[in-house]
Structures are given as C-alpha cells and as structure tokens.
Amino acid sequence: MTTAQIAATGAAFGAVALIALLGRATINHPALARLRVLLPAWRFFDRATRSPRLLIRSAGGEWRGLDEIAGPRPPRSALFAPHANMFLAYQAAVDQLVAELGELDLDDASESSDVVERDPRITGLVSYRLVARIAAEYANGNHEWKIVVPEGAAFVDYIASPVVEAAT
Amino acid sequence: MMQLRSLAEQAGAPLAAIAATICALELLVMRRALSERGVFAWSVLRDEWGPLRPLASLVYAESGILVVIALQLASALALPFTAHAPHAIAAAPAWIATIATLLISVRFRGTYNGGSDSMLLVVLGAHAVIRTWPGTSIAQGAATYVIAQLVLSYFIAGVAKLGDPAWRTGRALAILVTLPQYRVPPAIANALSRPSIGRIATLGMLALECAFPLALLDSRAALVFVAAGGLFHAMNAEVFGLNRFWWAWLAAYPFLLAR
Numbered sequence A: 001m002t003t004a005q006i007a008a009t010g011a012a013f014g015a016v017a018l019i020a021l022l023g024r025a026t027i028n029h030p031a032l033a034r035l036r037v038l039l040p041a042w043r044f045f046d047r048a049t050r051s052p053r054l055l056i057r058s059a060g061g062e063w064r065g066l067d068e069i070a071g072p073r074p075p076r077s078a079l080f081a082p083h084a085n086m087f088l089a090y091q092a093a094v095d096q097l098v099a100e101l102g103e104l105d106l107d108d109a110s111e112s113s114d115v116v117e118r119d120p121r122i123t124g125l126v127s128y129r130l131v132a133r134i135a136a137e138y139a140n141g142n143h144e145w146k147i148v149v150p151e152g153a154a155f156v157d158y159i160a161s162p163v164v165e166a167a168t
Numbered sequence B: 001m002m003q004l005r006s007l008a009e010q011a012g013a014p015l016a017a018i019a020a021t022i023c024a025l026e027l028l029v030m031r032r033a034l035s036e037r038g039v040f041a042w043s044v045l046r047d048e049w050g051p052l053r054p055l056a057s058l059v060y061a062e063s064g065i066l067v068v069i070a071l072q073l074a075s076a077l078a079l080p081f082t083a084h085a086p087h088a089i090a091a092a093p094a095w096i097a098t099i100a101t102l103l104i105s106v107r108f109r110g111t112y113n114g115g116s117d118s119m120l121l122v123v124l125g126a127h128a129v130i131r132t133w134p135g136t137s138i139a140q141g142a143a144t145y146v147i148a149q150l151v152l153s154y155f156i157a158g159v160a161k162l163g164d165p166a167w168r169t170g171r172a173l174a175i176l177v178t179l180p181q182y183r184v185p186p187a188i189a190n191a192l193s194r195p196s197i198g199r200i201a202t203l204g205m206l207a208l209e210c211a212f213p214l215a216l217l218d219s220r221a222a223l224v225f226v227a228a229g230g231l232f233h234a235m236n237a238e239v240f241g242l243n244r245f246w247w248a249w250l251a252a253y254p255f256l257l258a259r
Helices: A003-026 A066-070 A082-103 A126-138 B002-029 B042-048 B050-060 B062-082 B087-107 B115-132 B137-161 B172-176 B186-193 B195-216 B219-240 B243-257
Strands: A053-058 A143-151 A154-160
Touching (some): A066 A126, A082 A143, B002 B115, B050 B062, B062 B087, B137 B195, B137 B243, B172 B195, B186 B195, B195 B219
Antiparallel strands (some): A053 A143
C-alpha cells in the first residue's frame, strides 16, 4: 500500500468510527431514527443488564412474561428463525416504548403512584399501541398488560394498561 | 482489483444472496404480523409519518410491503447468477435488494433485526456499487467501506463492553443467557452460567472483538480472524438465535479476505 492509500484507508476508518460512536447519541428525531440502519452503532450487548419485560394477565389469571407464554425457542432456529426474530422485534418495541416514555416531558403529568396509564398523549403513542397489540396477540380474551423494569435485583412496575376487552 | 471483483462476486454475492433470502422468507412466513390483523399494522405505524403518509402508504400498506419483500427475495435469488452480465443487468438485483432491505428496516422504525440489517445493507450496497462501477476507485471505496464497517463492528462492540464490570470480570454471558427475549435453551444457559465456562467464553468474546483490527495486518491474520468470527457468530446463532447476524457477517468476510 502506498502512503496515500494508507492515509485514505485510515481516514475512512476514522469517519466510519466517528459516525458509529456518535450514532446512538444523536439519533433521537423519529424521522432520523427510522434511518438508523444506515448508521450502525455496533454496541452489541455493551451492558450486561436485564431488559424491560412485558407481562400479561388474562382475566382472573396470573401475570406471565411474554417468553413464558410463547414457550421455548423453536428448534433449528440457528438457521431459519422467523418466529424467534419476530419475538425479538416485539421485545425491541417494548424497549422503544420504555425509552420514549423516559424521554417524554409532560409538564402537567400527575404524580400518582398508579402505573395504569390512561393519558391519551401516552396511549396514543405508536409505541404504546404496538405493545398493546403484542399483548393482545398473546392474551386470551380480556386482559391487562404491564411493563416491569429492572431496579437493583428486582423488577418494578413501570407502566400498565387498564383492562383491555377482547375484540369481538 | 481483479482479485476484489472475483472474490466479492464468487463468494460474497452468493453469501449475501443467502442472507437476503433468509430475511425475505422469514418475513413472508410472518406476514400476518405486518397485516392489519397483526402487531405491525400499517394503520398504526402510519401515524408517525405526518405529511409523508400518503406516499409512504403506497409502499408500506399491507400489499405494498409484501411486494417489497417479494422484490427482496427475487433480487437476492438473482444476485449470484447475474455477476457476469452486462453492468446494468448485473447491478440491478443488487440495487433492488439494497433498497428493499432499507425500506423494510424503515417500516420497522429503524431496523427489524438490529445490526444484522445494517451489515446486510452495507454488503448489498457495496455489491451494487462494485457492479455499477467495476474496476474503478468508486468500487474500491465501496469495498473499503465494507471492511471498515466489518472491523469496527467488532472493535466498537469490544471497546464499548470494557466499560461494564460484568464484561471485565467475565460474568456478562451468565447474565445475558438469562434474558427472556432470547429464550436460550436451558442446557446452554446452565453451561454458560457455570463460572469457569462463562468466564472463558466472556473473556474470549471480548478478546476477539477488541483484537479484530489485527485482521488487517496480512492475509493470514485475516483468515484466522474470519474463522474465529465465523465460529463466534455460529455460536451466537445457536445460543441466542441470532441467525441473521451469522449470514450477514459471512457475506462481509470476502471483502476482508480479498483486501
């Protein structure tokens, strides 16, 4: 390689590295976030921490995690995994709702300790509606759902739905 | 330059084709999730599109997205068989696969399967550019871009992990295998939860990622790191079910090996 080629390669690496490092911090606008596939951050599993969990409770039943309802990962999913990858997309939707709620600034929001959410500014969010549809996909009839987030060694309630009546 | 064109086409294009074919087939199997009865119904997603909604609806409503997925599948299947066709014909499947992959990611509000979509897009885009301007510095630039993204995908992931004590002390994998979304098979989870195995696997993964830039030293080093990386992604596919990452990264390796 000539000096010029080495310099050009180094510059290319530097530019790509800079974009990757800045990517996560700067892509907050929804329109830009939709294009984040073009600006990969490459920070896989950078924090070994637990994720928010979506729990669902059918009428009169116990709270159960989505994974418990869905059951084990289908066999041979190392090669072809349509259901497992859709399941990961569902978890990404849950993570996205938690991230959006964390950034939401509602000045007049009440300080109620009740996590059941009825504020239309939240229940109208696309992320909220996606999570509600995920819960409905796995629920059996009337149900409630909630998201719990890790806090220390335990999980605490973060947001919960009112009772959702099954579609007729 | 001939070596780049030859290896990228002979090994890279079929691997990229397999990766894109798997993506398309998986979504076709799960097409109900994209329908109005499914989770990712366009009637919900469109509310974020503002004034672009009518235009986006042409592509992203139920029938439109199925056409996009079908185009991704058809172009992926055509990719290996058009390598030696005239430039316009050779480039068309690569461009169509690139654009379809981008459109699908955008419909899922950024990505469908995280970094695997990004790497597949990088690889498909490079094939498109190389086939459009073969033998030029533009083609060389596209190949360099793939190599840069490939090396950084490991290096940034490794360096980012160094900030977490769980990674530095070798406990991270024991935590990650308990994450419910991956539904790690119990036998594997139990094995990786044992301190001795978990620590070796965690620190080995960290070492591979942080050292990956050494693959740029020479062709033998590249071969060693590609073999280790391939094994690493195969294990990730088995443990975490991240099958798409395996194929996307396999499709990127020929660019590094042809450097």
